[in-house]
Amino acid sequence: xxxxxxxxxxxxxxxxxxxxxxxxxxxxxxxxxxxxxxxxxxxxxxxxxxxxxxxxxxxxxxxxxxxxxxxxxxxxxxxxxxxxxxxxxxxxxxxxxxxxxxxxxxxxxxxxxxxxxxxxxxxxxxxxxxxxxxxxxxxxxxxxxxxxxxxxxxxxxxxxxxxxxxxxxxxxxxxxxxxxxxxxxxxxxxxxxxxxxxxxxxxxxxxxxxxxxxxxxxxxxxxxxxxxxxxxxxxxxxxxxxxxxxxxxxxxxxxxxxxxxxxxxxxxxxxxxxxxxxxxxxxxxxxxxxxxxxxxxxxxxxxxxxxxxxxxxxxxxxxxxxxxxxxxxxxxxxxxxxxxxxxxxxxxxxxxxxxxxxxxxxxxxxxxxxxxxxxxxxxxxxxxxxx
Amino acid sequence: xxxxxxxxxxxxxxxxxxxxxxxxxxxxxxxxxxxxxxxxxxxxxxxxxxxxxxxxxxxxxxxxxxxxxxxx
Numbered sequence: 001x002x003x004x005x006x007x008x009x010x011x012x013x014x015x016x017x018x019x020x021x022x023x024x025x026x027x028x029x030x031x032x033x034x035x036x037x038x039x040x041x042x043x044x045x046x047x048x049x050x051x052x053x054x055x056x057x058x059x060x061x062x063x064x065x066x067x068x069x070x071x072x073x074x075x076x077x078x079x080x081x082x083x084x085x086x087x088x089x090x091x092x093x094x095x096x097x098x099x100x101x102x103x104x105x106x107x108x109x110x111x112x113x114x115x116x117x118x119x120x121x122x123x124x125x126x127x128x129x130x131x132x133x134x135x136x137x138x139x140x141x142x143x144x145x146x147x148x149x150x151x152x153x154x155x156x157x158x159x160x161x162x163x164x165x166x167x168x169x170x171x172x173x174x175x176x177x178x179x180x181x182x183x184x185x186x187x188x189x190x191x192x193x194x195x196x197x198x199x200x201x202x203x204x205x206x207x208x209x210x211x212x213x214x215x216x217x218x219x220x221x222x223x224x225x226x227x228x229x230x231x232x233x234x235x236x237x238x239x240x241x242x243x244x245x246x247x248x249x250x251x252x253x254x255x256x257x258x259x260x261x262x263x264x265x266x267x268x269x270x271x272x273x274x275x276x277x278x279x280x281x282x283x284x285x286x287x288x289x290x291x292x293x294x295x296x297x298x299x300x301x302x303x304x305x306x307x308x309x310x311x312x313x314x315x316x317x318x319x320x321x322x323x324x325x326x327x328x329x330x331x332x333x334x335x336x337x338x339x340x341x342x343x344x345x346x347x348x349x350x351x352x353x354x355x356x357x358x359x360x361x362x363x364x365x366x367x368x369x370x371x372x373x374x375x376x377x378x379x380x381x382x383x384x385x386x387x
Numbered sequence: 388x389x390x391x392x393x394x395x396x397x398x399x400x401x402x403x404x405x406x407x408x409x410x411x412x413x414x415x416x417x418x419x420x421x422x423x424x425x426x427x428x429x430x431x432x433x434x435x436x437x438x439x440x441x442x443x444x445x446x447x448x449x450x451x452x453x454x455x456x457x458x459x
Contacts, residue, residue, distance in 0.1 A: 017445030266388065273388070278423035279451075280437055281388040287442070303442040317416040317454065 005036050012040060014047055053376040057362075059312075062305035069299040070095065086234055086245050088268070094293045098286060101313065101321035103271050108249035110230070113264035114242060125235050125242035128259040130164050132246065133233040134226040137175055137219060140164070141197070145216050150206050152216050156197040166225050168197045174224045175199065182228065185218045187211065227253045251276045274319050282319050286310040336363040391438040392423045395450070400434045403450060417451040429453050 005026065009019050022043055031039070052058060073092040089097065089107045097105050112132070118124045137143070141156035154175075156168055176190045176199075191200040201219050203211040229250040236243055249267040254260055255276075267273060268289060274282035287303065287310045294301050312327055313320050320326035324341045331337050334350040334357045349355075359365055365372045395403070404410065411434070417424055419431050429435055433453045441447035 015441075015444035015446075017441075017443070020445060263388075276422060277389050278421045279417055280390050280392070280423060280439070284388050284390070284439075307442070311415075315415045317418040317421065317451075317456070 002033075002036075004033075008036070008040060012044060014044060018043065018047060053378060055374075055376045057374055058308060062308045065305045066294075066301055066309070069294070069301055072299065073294075073297050086232070086247055090293060091297055095290065098270065098290050098293070099309070099322045101271065101319045101326065105268055105270075107247075108229075108267065108269050110244075110246040110249045110251070110254060110267045111265065112244040112246065112254060113261040114244070115259050115261050118259040119241035119243075119261075122235070122237075122242060124259070125244070127165060128257060129233040129235055129244050130166075130225065131257045131259075132226055132230055132244065132254060134223045134228055134230055134248075135164070136221045137171070137224050138221070140166075140171060140224065143216065143220055145212065147209070147212070150202065150212060152201040152212070152219050154199040154201070154219065156199070158197055161197075164225060169194060171224050172199060175219070175222050176201075178224065179218050179222050183218050183222060185215070188215050227257075230254070271319060279314050279317055279319070283310050283314040286313060286319070331361070333357050333359075333361050333364050335359075335367050336361050339363050339367065389423055390440065392427050392429075393436045393438070394427055394429050395434045395436050399436075403434070411452050414450050414452040416454045418456040419453050420456055424453055431455050 006023075009022055012019065014022075022040075026036075026039075070092065073095070086109060087107055088094075088109055089105065093106070112128075113119070114125060114128060118128055137154065140160050141154055144153045144155070146153050156171060158168065161168055161171065172192045172194055179188070180186050187204045189202045189204065191202075193199075201215055203215050205211045227250050230246045230248040232247040234245045236245060249269045249272060251265075251267050251269070251272050254265065255262050266285070266288075270282055270285050270289065273285045287306050290306045290309070291301070291303060294306075309322070313322065320330075322328065324337075328340045329337065334346060334355050338346040338350075357364055359368065359370065360373060362372045362374055400411075414434065417435060419429075424435065427435070431453050435451050435453060437449045437451060439447045439449060
């Protein structure tokens with residue numbers, strides 16, 4: 001392409017994506033200088049026309065654009081989202097979850113991408129998954145309750161430990177510590193025979209069988225390998241690389257596992273993202289989650305509407321819900337808030353605090369029966385009166 | 388997932404305010420203990436430029452004012 005044209009495109013006040021499209025359109029085409037300037041002018045003109053007018057009520061447009069297709073969504077969908085046996089909340093319940101900015105989604109799940117050295121090989125991917133999936137002690141050996149001597153005998157299986165890449169010494173150290181710290185059960189002593197890979201657990205109260213069985217339950221289920229919150233991991237091959245899908249989510253700990261690609265790994269727990277990666281990442285996550293939830297149901301909503309919602313939710317530095325505890329509850333106008341939810345409380349508080357309503361918004365003016373203050377003023381600006 | 392965050396110089400901030408005819412109060416906020424803010428070491432009162440990869444525009448700039456996290 002003519003370098004002159006290239007420069008003109010670069011300096012034009014257009015968004016990057018439009019410039020890119022223009023470049024790829026002009027690529028390899030013979031055009032004169034005159035034609036080029038006509039094309040560029042038209043593109044700029046078209047772009048200016050598609051921009052939203054100042055003072056347009058974009059919020060209402062967004063609300064309707066998401067709300068109407070939303071009525072078509074399945075009310076209750078418990079879907080197995082294509083991934084082997086991992087249950088993910090989808091459809092309307094999930095959309096409500098996102099908009100409500102819940103602290104924890106009803107089905108937390110992660111999509112873990114692996115670094116290149118690990119993503120191509122099934123066995124190496126499996127190795128990473130063992131570092132992540134929470135594995136209780138009973139998966140590593142036999143647990144026998146010896147009632148005669150009032151003790152619990154754990155015979156570790158060396159072959160399993162070897163396959164799972166965890167040493168007997170590690171298990172022996174982790175198991176008693178985790179029963180005390182994580183499960184908060186301390187009424188026991190333990191002895192270790194590392195050579196024979198055997199552990200003995202004795203309850204402090206030698207008389208009670210109940211305590212013995214209680215202890216056995218803790219010993220059986222103590223997590224000795226993996227991350228506690230992640231109950232299951234499924235390894236799947238997708239477009240040439242192995243990806244881990246999990247049930248349960250813990251972004252911070254997963255990021256510390258060797259082999260995890262931290263740039264692409266994601267979770268559906270938005271509040272966790274905002275804590276670990278910050279508000280901007282949370283904004284991106286809201287857009288991604290809402291858009292994929294809608295698209296999954298075959299509903300095409302323009303990203304701009306969702307971006308507006310996500311921007312509103314993340315305006316103040318933390319993720320706020322769309323509701324009376326978040327955005328709707330922070331409106332300036334008393335009448336507008338009262339019209340939404342918990343009317344009496346708002347009116348009462350406003351009366352006590354001597355609040356004044358400026359009647360500048362839509363809702364307030366509808367309530368008092370005045371024309372609303374809204375619009376771009378285009379009609380007056382564009383259509384000139386004849387005289 | 389995390390877009391690029393940069394601390395803006397005083398001049399750039401003034402230019403921004405006059406371009407859009409706004410005050411610092413009208414900018415979106417970000418808390419001082421936000422992980423992305425901690426990484427670049429911004430202080431309360433700084434303005435941060437965020438370069439996002441946008442679905443619509445390809446590349447979009449956004450700005451946030453660093454504020455202290457309010458006590459609950």
